[in-house]
Amino acid sequence: MNFWNDPLKVAADWLLGIFTGWGMPEIAAQILIGFLGILLLITILMVLDIFLVWIERKVVSRFQDRIGPNRVGPFGLIQPFADIIKLLIKEDITPGGADKVVYNIAPMLSMMSVLILWAVVPIAPKMLGVDLNIGALYIIAAGAIGTLSIIMAGWSSNNKFAMIGAFRQVAVMISFEVPMLTMLLIPTIFAGSMGMGAITEAQDIWYVFLAPLAALIFLIAAIAELGRAPFDMAEGESELVSGYNIEYSGMKFGMFYAGELLHAFTFGGFWSILFFGGYRFFGLELVNPLLAIAVLVFKAMLGYWIIMWVKYTLLRIRIDHMLAFNWKFLTPLAFALLMVTAFMNALLANTPSWLYISGMFLSNVILALVALEVARSYSRREREKVEMPKPVVEAAHH
Amino acid sequence: MTTDILIWLIPLPPLLAFFLIVLFTNKSKALSHTIAVGAALLSWLGSMIVFVRALGVEHLGEHPLGGEPINWLPTGDTWFKVGVLIDPLSAAVLFFVAWTVLMIFLYSVGYHNFGQPAGDHDHAGLPPHGATVEEHGHKHVVPSVEPMYSRFFAFIGLFAFGMFTLVVSDNLLTLFVGWEIMGLCSYLLIGFWYGKPSARNAAVKAFMTTRVGDVFMLLGIAYLYSATGTLSFREIFTEEILHTLATIPSGVLGLSAAGLIGLLLFIGTVGKSAQFPLHVWLPDAMEGPTPVSAMIHAATMVSAGVYMVIRMFPIISLDEKTMAIVAFVGAFTALFAATIAVAQNDIKRVLAYSTISQLGFMIAALGIGAYVAAVFHLITHAFFKALLFLGSGSVIHGMEHGVLHTGNHKVDPQDMFNMGGLRKKMPITFWTFLIGGFALSGFPIITAGFWSKDEILADAFGHGHIFVFATLAIAAFMTAFYTMRQITLTFLGEPRTKEAEHAQETPWTMTTPLVILAFFAVTYGWVGIPEDFMGLHLQPNWFHEFIGGTLMEHPETLEFNWIPLLTSLIVALGGLGLGYFVYRNINSPAEDKLQIGFLKNKYYIDEIYDYVFVKPAIWVSEVLVSAWMDKGFIDGILHIFGPATGGLGSFIRNKFDLPVVNRFFGDGTADVTYWFGGKLRAIQTGRIQQYLMFALVVFIAVGAALYFFLLA
Amino acid sequence: MIPLSWYLILSAALFSVGLFGVLSRRNAVAILLGIELMLNSVNINLVSFWRYGNVMHMAGQVFAIIVFAVAAAEVSVGLALVISVYRRRNTVIADEIDLMKW
Amino acid sequence: MTGEQITFLVIALATLGSALMVVTTRNLIHAALWLIATLFSVAVIFALLSASFLAVVQVVVYIGAIAILFIFAVMLTRKDMRDQSPQLNKNWWVGALLAVLTFGGLYTLLQGWSGLSRTVADIPSGFDAVAELGTELTSFTGYVLPFEVASVLLVAALVGAVYVAFNPRSGDIRK
Secondary structure (H helix, E strand, C coil): CCCCCCHHHHHHHHHHHHHHHCCCCHHHHHHHHHHHHHHHHHHHHHHHHHHHHHHHHHHHHHHCCCCCCCCCCHHHCCHHHHHHHHHHHCCCCCCCCCCHHHHHHHHHHHHHHHHHHHHHCCCECCECCCCCCCHHHHHHHHHHHHHHHHHHHHHHCCCHHHHHHHHHHHHHHHHHHHHHHHHHHHHHHHHCCCCHHHHHHHCCCCHHHHCHHHHHHHHHHHHHHHCCCCCCCCCCHHHHCCHHHCCCCHHHHHHHHHHHHHHHHHHHHHHHHHHCCCCCCCCHHHHCHHHHHHHHHHHHHHHHHHHHHHHCCCCCCCHHHHHHHHHHHHHHHHHHHHHHHHHHHHHCCCCCHHHHHHHHHHHHHHHHHHHHHHHHHHHHHHHHHHHCCCCCCCCCCC | CCHHHHHHHCCHHHHHHHHHHHHHHCCCHHHHHHHHHHHHHHHHHHHHHHHHHHHCCCCCCCCCECCCCEEEEEECCEEEEECECECHHHHHHHHHHHHHHHHHHHHHHHHCCCCCCECCCCCCCCCCCCEEEEECCEEEEECCECCCHHHHHHHHHHHHHHHHHHHHECEHHHHHHHHHHHHHHHHHHHCCCCCCHHHHHHHHHHHHHHHHHHHHHHHHHHHHHHHHCCCEHHHHCCHHHHHHHHHCECCCCCCEHHHHHHHHHHHHHHHHCCCCCCCCHHHHHHHCCHHHHHHHHHHCHHHHHHHHHHHCHHHHCCCHHHHHHHHHHHHHHHHHHHHHHHCCCEHHHHHHHHHHHHHHHHHHHHHCCCHHHHHHHHHHHHHHHHHHHHHHHHHHHHHHHHHHHHCCCCCCCCEHHHCCCHHHHCHHHHHHHHHHHHHHHCCCCCCHHHHHHHHHHHHHHHCCCHHHHHHHHHHHHHHHHHHHHHHHHHHCCCCCCHHHHCCCCCCHHHHHHHHHHHHHHHHHHHHHCCCCHHHCCCCCCHHHHHHHCCCCCCCCCCCCCHHHHHHHHHHHHHHHHHHHHHHCCCCCHHHCCCCCHHHHCHHHHHHHHHHHHHHHHHHHHHHHHHHHHHHHHHHHHHHHHHHHHHHHHHHHHHHHHHHHHHHHHHHHHHHHHHHHHHHHHHHCCCCHHHHHHHHHHHHHHHHHHHHHHHHC | CCCHHHHHHHHHHHHHHHHHHHHHECEHHHHHHHHHHHHHHHHHHHHHHHHHCCCCCCHHHHHHHHHHHHHHHHHHHHHHHHHHHHHHHCCCEHHHCCCCCC | CCHHHHHHHHHHHHHHHHHHHHHHCCCHHHHHHHHHHHHHHHHHHHHHCCCHHHHHHHHHHHHHHHHHHHHHHHHHCHHHCCCCCCCECCCHHHHHHHHHHHHHHHHHHHHCCHHHHCCCCCCCCCCCHHHHHHHHHHCCCCCHHHHHHHHHHHHHHHHHHHHHHCCHHHCCCCC
């Protein structure tokens, strides 16, 4: 078998030959190879993470009309390594009164919640960690662990800012999980499976064309899950001085930071998998698995870039506005969209595909317009309420 | 979409519109009428597509559209099936229903003054009284929008649903459902201005009167079902079932089963289509808004009655006696109503009686076996009567404008003697009304009414029903006469009141339907020109061929005869001429020689009914049952029981209840419970965990005991 | 292969631990924690019966899902009650909430 | 003893151990965190039982929502969180005894049950438990009614919880 056609398989077979040659039972060898695979994936991700720091800094500086890191190495490429060294040699502080065990577990969980997501990411045809048939739910489950890490960090730091930040962030994450989960169900409806691989394989036409509104809602919910601007009240530098990770220093902070960046990239990836065909690009993925991986990384980067674009363009939203936005607008809209999609799916079943696609697309657009109109009239009413002159109260003189 | 599915969908939009308006959009007038008119438009579109496709089918009568019926109600081992059916008859009916419904919906927008300000003192349940607006510094009164605007559109939406359902049904039961929906809607719409006592009474009267007919009709349906086991038209109108029905005797009046069924169903039509003696509700129904009058009393509901009886023609025609009754009732009603119409002064009442009269024509035509002529007249009449009613509504609307202008609310805008000279003020209304009136009178050659009426007369003459022929001819003469009377009084001459001087043409939403309907009132007659008319050899009579295909055997084409043609020419032109010459100089009711009390009061039919039915019913309920039976007899007996049981009760109370039950059982139990409670309250600690512990201890103990002693 | 009894015994043990929590903890929130343990033990039972019974018959899993829903409802209302009580009476100790005693 | 059994025993031990910590630990936040550990172990047990959907739902619902809610509640009733007085009431030994008795009773009942020796049912190839579950939950011949009732219950609980927990001092709920 040609190595370049299926490098992982070839490598695994080669290793299996070596291990069994050492007299290892085959089952143990398989498990060992599985662990090695996981290790490889994680290592690649962590290395990628390092470059994500550089990318993020470069992009933000362009948004802010700066150049960004440019001193260490060509284009400042070595800068993230310098950052890592700095973080590693910093003093590792544990605040007094902190709950030590919980305090130390939290950053690990934060990183872990991101890394385990990659178990279900199909990086190339037939190349994914586990083809869970409940992949979509798995994403939410991993998000739950992320939530947990934040509340643990916030509580164990014994700091009011950290606590408030954690409270806010957890409230936001739990709330936005609802529309997110709902939107995950829409590719599920189209593909007939929750498995990430099946969803990718089913996208002969990218789902963004079938459900543009769903893609948008998913992106908004994902940004909220990430806790990035405009939904970054957990950190809220200007009010909470970094929120739940305020007390963390050194590499523990580094893990939160790296976790956040990788999380953003990962959600860019999921966005592309769910709505932009994942590793598929007009048959390019069939040529070579490495090309497929390249396609996926490119799309994920694009998603990541959009998330960054949003982050560095918009201002922070107040927490109550944000929760109200979720519960009163996004969640009902998501439910309505789910119902409409399910209904249209049943209605347009067995129709020609152009009718199916245009029907889905139109229903999405119409729903979006209606929702926008509702939101607009609501905000107009609210504005009028604010702008109305307050009734003049006669001063009481007694 | 296949035609069969499309037929199913035709009645749906108005129903959806009804629910949408009632549930969601009733706050917004514009949205409501958009939905309603849009729904009518959709139904119209569907109807037209179906109609065109139906025309393209060869031998439509033998292979009607509609596909397979679906299972609906389980009836024992079999299913009651419902379905849709488009054969030549329903296709033709669908055509005119769709057009008139759409026109009426559109007309209603203008009629209810959409776009005008809300009235100064308008209340829901009363007609709008006008609103004062200030323009260029001085105030003047303009028509105000109907307060219950959205509700009106919801109701007529439901009404249209009923009518479409009735037309596309393939069985008597769903037809009856549509029929009853229309009955309900006519109640709701006649009583639309429920603030007026007269409207309330008219609504109740219409509902009750048609109910009489409906009960008989339901009996007929039930009899038909028990006799044949089916209500589907496809199955009833087969040779063997018709033969069976014709041969079974019913045991009533010596009629065959077919005769009795036909008679019962015909009584339903008598109620719905306002034939004598159940015609009394229709003139009163003019209390509703004019589009309703047009809808109910011209285009749809009364037509539904005729449609049903035409549909049932194969059964009715099986029995000579029933046919004779049908012919008699029709001819009598035609003449009877025409004589009343002559003496009416209210513009809408004249039309109401003329509707009754024209329906009589159709029924009479059916009674003499002139199937195609009846259908033909049904359709032409629907067009020109809808036109006339909408035209009269336009006139009233214009007059109301004048009334608002002068502010003299004593002037009745519906009284023809208050009008005159409106042709200059309202030219479109005048010309269309004139076309409609001429069609009604049967103005020769150009109008649709001439062709259909002529066909009825020719059929009556050709089949030797001279009596019917004569009666209808006189009725036709009177029709032309009162029509011309109406036109003359309303439009010709000079304005008789200031209000008439200030009348104004109505907006485009009202005049457009008039023009379109006028087009049909003229042209629709041309599809049914007899082949050898006046001895010429024209195209074959398309309508005759098409509709005749519905029946299993084609009705034969009559040979042309000059006598009925001359008769209809004479009565039409003579009536019109006489009407013009008599009334061109009459300016007030006093000068009118025909204001005879007997006619004016509609032969005192209402009073007779009041005396014969209503008063005795009140007497029975109030005096006989209530005063004598209830209060006198039954209460008397009860008054004996009262003291007796009272005495027994007090005995038991004093000797048994108080000492034994209360003291011993009641207080004794309470004392014991109290004592136990006092002892046991220590364990009510208010601590939930302890409760749970108690519960568990008992549970484990009892469970263990049961386990070891019973199971082990 | 794991015998069915292991699952059932684990479930029974978990149930008993939860019961102990419910009966013995002072804090009302902790009592609710115990209830969660008990509900989970029930779920273990349901799912293992599904696995060891007829797999095509999904009743066990369906019941487990309904238990999830009930647990979520119970926790939300229970914690709301606890917070409400705390706000009014400034305590969450179950023994101190004894207004309903004689 | 097979690897599967060893896995089970380890997980069971973790479950019970963390459950015991839930009911005995002094710090309520720790109790809630231990509860999460227990719930996670139960999720693993579900996975062992090939109920993958339930395993993930367990994580989503219990850890993602319920446990977090607990931590919130503990923090909102903070006065007692730092309360270092005993966390067990004075009748705790009765509770312990009853718990042991319950376990004993259940154990006895299980011993007497004939179905205890049942073996794992074969999962037919191509059997998709998730799809089957979905079909069962939404089909009229299945469990659509209980499912809908459960959703109504959830809505009722949501409304009830909001109403009960609403702070009357912070504003008027009817506004």
